Amino acid sequence: MSVSPESFKKTSFISLARIGVIASHTFTQLVRMKVFYFLIAFVILLWGAKQVIFQNETGGDTSPEQELRLIKSTGFAAMNMFSMLLALSATALLIPKDIEDRTLYTILCKPVPRLDYLLGKLLGVLALIFVSLVAMDLVLCFFLDQKYSEIIDIQTLTYTRQGMPQDMIEAKLANINAHGVSINIHLASFAIFLKAIVIASIALLISTFSTSTLFTLILTLIIIVIGLIQSDAREYADTMAKFGVENQLSKISLMVAVFFPDLQFLSIEDGVIDGHAVPLSIMGRITILSLFYLAIYVILSWFTFRKKEF
Amino acid sequence: MNHSSNHALDAPFAIEIKDLVKTYRSSFKKETFKAVDKVSINIKAGEVYGLIGPNGSGKSTTMKALLGLISPTSGLCKVFGCDSTKVDARSEIGFLPENPYFYKHQTSSETLKFYGNLCGMRGKYLNNKVNELLELTSLTHARNRRLGGYSKGMLQRVGLAQALIQNPKLLILDEPTAGVDPIGSREIRDLIFRLKEEGVTIFLCSHLLEQVQEVCDRVGIIFEGQMVNEGTLDELTAIENQHEVILENADEGLLESISELVRQHSSSGAKIVSSQTPRSSLEKLFIDTANNRKNKKS
Numbered sequence: 325m326s327v328s329p330e331s332f333k334k335t336s337f338i339s340l341a342r343i344g345v346i347a348s349h350t351f352t353q354l355v356r357m358k359v360f361y362f363l364i365a366f367v368i369l370l371w372g373a374k375q376v377i378f379q380n381e382t383g384g385d386t387s388p389e390q391e392l393r394l395i396k397s398t399g400f401a402a403m404n405m406f407s408m409l410l411a412l413s414a415t416a417l418l419i420p421k422d423i424e425d426r427t428l429y430t431i432l433c434k435p436v437p438r439l440d441y442l443l444g445k446l447l448g449v450l451a452l453i454f455v456s457l458v459a460m461d462l463v464l465c466f467f468l469d470q471k472y473s474e475i476i477d478i479q480t481l482t483y484t485r486q487g488m489p490q491d492m493i494e495a496k497l498a499n500i501n502a503h504g505v506s507i508n509i510h511l512a513s514f515a516i517f518l519k520a521i522v523i524a525s526i527a528l529l530i531s532t533f534s535t536s537t538l539f540t541l542i543l544t545l546i547i548i549v550i551g552l553i554q555s556d557a558r559e560y561a562d563t564m565a566k567f568g569v570e571n572q573l574s575k576i577s578l579m580v581a582v583f584f585p586d587l588q589f590l591s592i593e594d595g596v597i598d599g600h601a602v603p604l605s606i607m608g609r610i611t612i613l614s615l616f617y618l619a620i621y622v623i624l625s626w627f628t629f630r631k632k633e634f
Numbered sequence: 635m636n637h638s639s640n641h642a643l644d645a646p647f648a649i650e651i652k653d654l655v656k657t658y659r660s661s662f663k664k665e666t667f668k669a670v671d672k673v674s675i676n677i678k679a680g681e682v683y684g685l686i687g688p689n690g691s692g693k694s695t696t697m698k699a700l701l702g703l704i705s706p707t708s709g710l711c712k713v714f715g716c717d718s719t720k721v722d723a724r725s726e727i728g729f730l731p732e733n734p735y736f737y738k739h740q741t742s743s744e745t746l747k748f749y750g751n752l753c754g755m756r757g758k759y760l761n762n763k764v765n766e767l768l769e770l771t772s773l774t775h776a777r778n779r780r781l782g783g784y785s786k787g788m789l790q791r792v793g794l795a796q797a798l799i800q801n802p803k804l805l806i807l808d809e810p811t812a813g814v815d816p817i818g819s820r821e822i823r824d825l826i827f828r829l830k831e832e833g834v835t836i837f838l839c840s841h842l843l844e845q846v847q848e849v850c851d852r853v854g855i856i857f858e859g860q861m862v863n864e865g866t867l868d869e870l871t872a873i874e875n876q877h878e879v880i881l882e883n884a885d886e887g888l889l890e891s892i893s894e895l896v897r898q899h900s901s902s903g904a905k906i907v908s909s910q911t912p913r914s915s916l917e918k919l920f921i922d923t924a925n926n927r928k929n930k931k932s
Binding site for chain 2: 342431433
C-alpha cells in the first residue's frame, strides 16, 4: 500500500462538525456525571422561598413585593452559584483529566486540530450550563408566577374589603406587577449565562498551562474574586479621590481591569430583583463584552495549547 | 477492510525518521536530558517494524514524535512524506497507546462512533465499520456495556478497534498485548498478520521479545536514546555457523547413525551442539487446553 504526501486528506484549520462531535460528547459526559441532580436542590430552595411571608412594620398586612423579591434573589443567587460552579469545575477538570487518563492521546492522534478540541470542550460545558440555566429560569418563573397569582388574589380581596375604589386598587397592584414574571427575568438569566461563559473561558485558559486540577481551580477562583470586587475597589478609590484623599488604589484597579474581567459589570440581576426593566442597550453591551472576553481567552488558550507537549 | 490507494506520486517510506533528537529541560534547573539522540529509522510501506529497548530508552518519545504529540528538538519525522507535526499526517495513522483509557461513561459502540466521527465518518458507513471492528475484536456481545465495566484485555481490544476505525495505512502499537490473556494475545498477533497482508504498515513497541520476533520484518534496538542495532530478524538473530534440523518419528538407530556421520566429519570442525526432544511452549499448551475445553462445552 502506498500513499503520497499529496494524497493526504487536507484537515481544515477549524471544523464545526468536529467541534460539534467533541462538544456533544463533553455534554453527554457531564450529563452522565449526574450534574442535573442540583436541579432538585434548586426546586426545594425556591419552594422554601415561596413559603416565606413577610409582615410589615404595622403588623397584619403582608409586604408582597418583598416576597416576590425574595424568590427572585434566591433564584438568581442559586443560578449564579450553580452556573459558576459548573463553569469552573467542569472546565477545570475536563482537560487535565483527559491528559491524566491519556484519552487526549487517542483524540489528538486522530486528525483533530487542537483548536477544535479546545472549542469542543468549552462549548460542551457551555451547552450544559445553558440547558441548566434554561431549566432553572423556567423553575424560577413557575414559582414566581404562582406566588404572584396568590398575592394578586389576596391583595385584590383585601383592598376590596377595605372599600378601596377600583382605580386605586389597580394603581396599588401596578407596583406588584413590576415584580412578576417578565422578559427581564429571562434577560437576567441570560446575563448569568454570559458570566459563566467568561468564567469557563478563564478556566479553559488556565487548564492549558496548569500542571494540576487544584491549581486550575484555585487560580480561576482568585480571578473570579478579583472580577467580582474590582468595580467596588474602583468605586471606593473614586469616592476617596472626591474627598481629596490620594491613593494608588485607583491606578491599581484600572490596571487590574485591563487583565481581568469585570464580572460585576455583567451583573444585571440586582436591578431585575428590584423590579427595574433591563434596557436593550445594556444587554447588547454586556453581550459584546462577554464575547470579547471569550474570544481573547480562547485565543490565549489556543496559543498555549497548540505547542503543548504530552 | 478497504484501503484506498490511488496516488500519483508515492512516498519512498511509510515512516522516515532522520536524526531525531529530543531534549527535555527541567522546569527550574538548567539541566537538560536527551531522551532521544540522533535516531534514524526508515520503514517501507507494508513493513512490520519492531522497536525494542528497556524502560526509559526513548521508545515512547520516538512514538510521540511520530504522532505529533511532541515536537523534535532537531531532526525530522515524516509519515508517508508528510511532516508528522502537521495534523494532516494523522489521517493515515491509527494509534493504540499502552494501557489505553477511554471515557468510562461510553459503551464500546459509542466509543468507536466517537472516534469515527472525529475522522469525519458518518452514517451507515460508520455504523458498518463499527460493527465490523466489534466483530473483529470479539466485542460484539459487549457493545452496549459501558467501558467502566470492561476488563483490561477488553479495553485493549477497544483500543485496537479505535486505532483501525478510519482504515489507517500506518498502525502504531505501543505494547499491544499488555494485560491481554494468551488467547487474546494470539488474536492480536493474527490480526497484525492479517493487516500486514492487506498492506498496512505497522510500527510496534513491545517488551515481549518473542512476539516481536514472530511478527516483525525488521527490528530496531534502542538504548539510552540511541539506536544501537537495526536489521531484519535473520540478520540480527542468525548464528551463521550453526544449522537446525528437526526430525519427526526418528528412532534411536537413525539418531545414532546421524551422530556417527557427524563424528566422521569432525575433522572439518562439525559437531552436534545439542540433541533433544523439542518442547511445546507454555503458551501453546494453554491455548490448546482452552480450545479443548471450549470445544467440549459446545
